[in-house]
Amino acid sequence: MYNSLVPIMGTKKQLADLGAVASGLAHEIRNPLNSLHINSQLIVEMLDALPDGQQKSEILSMAQSNLKVTKRLSDLLSDFLRYARPPSMELVVSDLNRIVSETLRFLEVDFSRRGVELAARLHPEPVPLFADEKQLRQALLNLLLNAEEAMDKDRKRIRVSTGFSGGRPFVRVQDNGRGIPAADRGQIFRLFFTTRRNGSGLGLPIVRQIVRNHGGKISIRSRQGMGTTVTVTLPSEAQSKAKLSGRSGRGLLPEKVR
Ligand SMILES: Nc1ncnc2c1ncn2[C@@H]1O[C@H](COP(=O)(O)OP(=O)(O)OP(=O)(O)O)[C@@H](O)[C@H]1O
Ligand SMILES: [Mg+2]
Known part of the structure; x- marks a missing residue:
């Protein structure tokens, strides 16, 4: 009986080791990458200041491309490290x-520049909950960016609403974008799963981690070609307090993807 457990425990430990190695490696790469990024930025600025002449624009465009690549790698590493070593909850x-309002304010200008109509339908009264505000803003930001990136119609619409469902606070992000093909629906929470050219596939795993750490659940409804609705339901303030004081041992709610 114990023998049959050994390979399973071995696999789990190997996975944990691999995770530790990956985050250690990411950490090691981050500092040299940051100096590479800063240097690329300086090179672009210095080249730009030079008088126009032989090959300037060619070299400048190569330097700009290096800058873009180092920025992308550094963002990827930060996201990965945030996932692998999540900060403790505050x-x-x-x-x-x-x-929600704070997160929307942060994106407003960018969305309107891209022609996205952003509508907020917030519950008329405050929606109290026990939360790590920074982490929830991060989760919401990831969902809103996904919605924005899925836009494929002339009229681009994103609606964000809040309210209570069965006494639990929820926030919903609804887009009229391309939707998620049925074949992808089981994959979207997989680490590094992406269908976007410049995507890293870390957005939804981070959202899920944050929501789970809050004891909440995510459900996604999507219709290909029509749009996607993501609902994050969180425990009420009272439920979180009861859980923190150990009175309620209820487990996590599962995600639903339809
Ligand atoms: N609102 C949405 N509409 C359509 N497809 C979506 C939506 N949200 C997520 N997806 C699909 O799920 C995939 C994974 O999303 P996720 O946010 O994890 O990664 P990403 O957006 O590709 O990259 P990033 O790490 O930059 O967030 C996306 O590539 C896309 O195929
Ligand atoms: Mg994303």
Whole structure:
């Protein structure tokens, strides 16, 4: 009986080791990559200041391309490290409406420049919950960026709403983008799964990690060609407090992807 457990435990340990090696490696790469990034930035600025002449524009465009690549790699590493070594939770009594409004304000200008109509339908009263505000803003930002990146119609619409479902606070991000093909629906939470040219496939795994750490659940409904609706449901303030004081041992709610 114990023998049959050995390979399973071995696999789990190997996975844990691999995770530790991967995050250690990412950490080691980060500093030299940052200096490469800063140098690329300086080279672009210095070249730009030179008088126009032989091959300037050619060299400048190569330097700009290097800058773009180092920026992308450095963002990828930061996201990966955030996933592999999530910061500890700083839970405070908060208002989901305020977290949503702050995140929307951050994206407003960018979205309107890209022709995206952003509509907020927030619950008329505050939506209290116990949350790590920074992490929830990060999760929401990832969902909103996914919605924006899925836009494929002339009229681009994203609607964000908040409210209560069975007494639990929820936030919903609805887009009228291309939708998620049925074949991809089982994959979207997989680390590094992406269908985008410049995607890293870390957005949804990070969202899921944050939502799980809050004891919440994510459900996604998508219709190909029509759009996607992502709903994050979180425990109410009272439920979180009860859980923190150990009175409620309820497990995590599963994700639903339809
Ligand atoms: N709102 C959406 N509409 C359509 N497809 C989506 C939507 N959200 C996620 N997806 C699909 O799920 C995939 C994984 O999303 P995820 O956010 O994890 O990674 P990504 O957006 O590709 O890269 P990044 O790490 O930059 O977020 C996307 O590549 C896309 O195929
Ligand atoms: Mg994403």
